[in-house]
Amino acid sequence: MKLATIGVGNAGSKIIDRMLEFEDKTGRSLCRHVLVINSARTDLAKPDYVPEDRRILIGDTHKKAKGHGVGGDVEVGAEVAKHDIDEIRRAFDDVEIHEVDAIIVAAGLGGGTGSGAGPVVIEELQKMYDEPVYGLGILPGEYEGGRPALNAARSLQSFVQKVDNFIAFDNDAWRSRGQTIEEGYEQMNRELAVRIVTLLAAGEIDETDVAENAMDSSDIMRTLDTDGVSSIGYASTTISNDADDGLLNRFREDEKPVGDATDAAKIKGLVRRAVNSRLTIPCEVTSADRALIILSGPSELISRKGIESARQWLENEADTVDILAGDDPRPNASELSAVVLLSNVTETPRVDEIQSQAVDAQDKIAELEAAREEEINELITDEDDELDPVV
């Protein structure tokens, strides 16, 4: 698939940057056009792989932003994007849209810029183009608190309504001990980038090695065409490059040449591991509407039988017959990986949690706001209000 990729806000921009990095390292060519949009000037300087002229600062004339971000306020985020919509639109002028199959908009939903400006950008893209627009949204973790949960719960509604599919990523599912903040987010962004790129780049570079079950863009787009929320599972295994041992022996854990049956079992095992591993958003697999399996790696390692048995396994597991499975031959890959897209999953406990945290936060905010003026006034005046202000 050929993509136009847009990162909105700090988290969204970082994801796009990591996607470009992963593409670069694995010789893929997915993102044909790239753009990052942010309301904070300093954050726009961060990406390593996004060209300088593909970075847009919005809200630099807005009273509450002025190039310094929107202070985590989703309303201000939406406002500045609406205000600067012409500038955003102009940035698409040089995008040859016939060269791309779809547009992806990545954003963090807990902050202000991604959550607020993201849906505004998407709305504009939907007006401008017929190509599908996918959202890639990072949901805040529980410990990020009530305000991010509220931003996310509200933004999620706008995103899902406006996109053709929303691929969700749950921060909480990816926390681990002992990481510094830098490492923590960096690792998450890389994990997400690997999944997205492996999924969407399937069937892109392949002149030499024609696959039997090659996946192409239309299959992926068909699976994504559900208007819902999706989750991605992923697993990979390193291939030992001991060429003398023959092709079938290139799984690292193998010691003897193995037969076709064992190979098929491995493929199935890998797919199973992908679904049972950390999904980008934990969900009830049976609630998926459609699914897609892609095996990516040297084609000699991917047997048709393996793919078929993996597909059957997932059909059972997800309780849907709408499952596509195929391979993405990568002759020089050092890993064999399986990526599974679960499209339109409707049972995602994390989304429910965020919504309930958001409701509590909204109540709390309203309650405090109602009392604020009076409490300030009570504080600054004495008990019987006898003392006068100096001016």
Added chain:
Amino acid sequence: MKLALIGVGHAGSRIVDRALERELETGRDLCNGNVLVFDTAADAFDDITHVPSDCQVRFGDIHPDVDADGVGGDPDLGVTVAREDVQELRRAFDAVDFNDVDGLLLVAGLGGGTGGGAGAVLLEELQAICDKPIYALGVLPEADEPDRCALTASRALQSFVEIADNVICFDNDAWRSTVSYTDTAESEADRPYDELDRTVVSHVLTAFGASESAAMTTAAENRIDASDITRTLETGGVSSIGRATLELDRSDDGRSWLPSWLPLPSWLEGDAVDGPADAAEVKRLVRRAIDSQLTLPCAVDSTYRVLVVLSGPPTAVSRKGFESARYWLEQETGTVEVLAGDEPRPDASTLTATVLLSTVTDVPRIDALQERGRTAAEAADESESGDAEFVW
């Protein structure tokens, strides 16, 4: 966030001067040279060393009631002379480039006649000419200062809160006990102030100057930007800043007899760590910042919005620690509006947590101040009705 610093009265001017000194010491540029000090007394700027002399403005000195000591602690006289000299004050603002800063901070002792009285007038003027947020830093009078200072402060606080976008308060009394008087003659009145001024200045600089440090050579994950600070403070009222520091050097803490692979028994866990400070350590640091080291002691759960900045080497802040500190603050303060940021200073040997509690509404110290103020007001009324003029 870049803030122009405006000092009013003796205490305000002194603190602004200290702030400039501290900017130089720490490489944290808050005001970009946008600074002004105002006073009414003749010798007002004698001990000012860092504010350039063309940024020192004396006013009101032609008023008959103003003598060499200025307005003599009378806030109403402070207001009167500031209004009379308003053209001159406005002209003085030309020295400040409002486009060069994200906001202004007016610093004043609330118990003084110039700080509390003229300070309020200056706030009005600033609000009229500048569309950036105008904050105030108000120093509350101490318990051993006369009750009339408490009266002035109570009245000035009302005006400051009314006019400024937010008023950060500093309570000298709360900090007295932490300042060491050793080696300094107690008669030398200015010495303890020096320490107190440094305290308030370092709190203000790390809170407002987050992300303005020259030592911040790598990009922050969650950078505290001007909009974050502005949003936190936009609820107005009175605010307090807490700050605590954790030494990261573990070399000579007396625990080196333990093999490094051995987990530390809990009774040996001090506040000194190397490697990423874990969740419990970061939380403890943040707790320390708001438990005992607030510029204005207050009921933490009366806060409306919170901003927390963790500043130190990026390797020292664990993601879990960062998140749990933020979450803990949300629980503790009872507000969901908690913004958190990091300030990576790769070469730093300390981890500092700075917490801005915006719009605190339960402040016993202010209630006590008003009580003293009322006593003073009643005394003044009595002496007036007794035909004697109230002497400031």
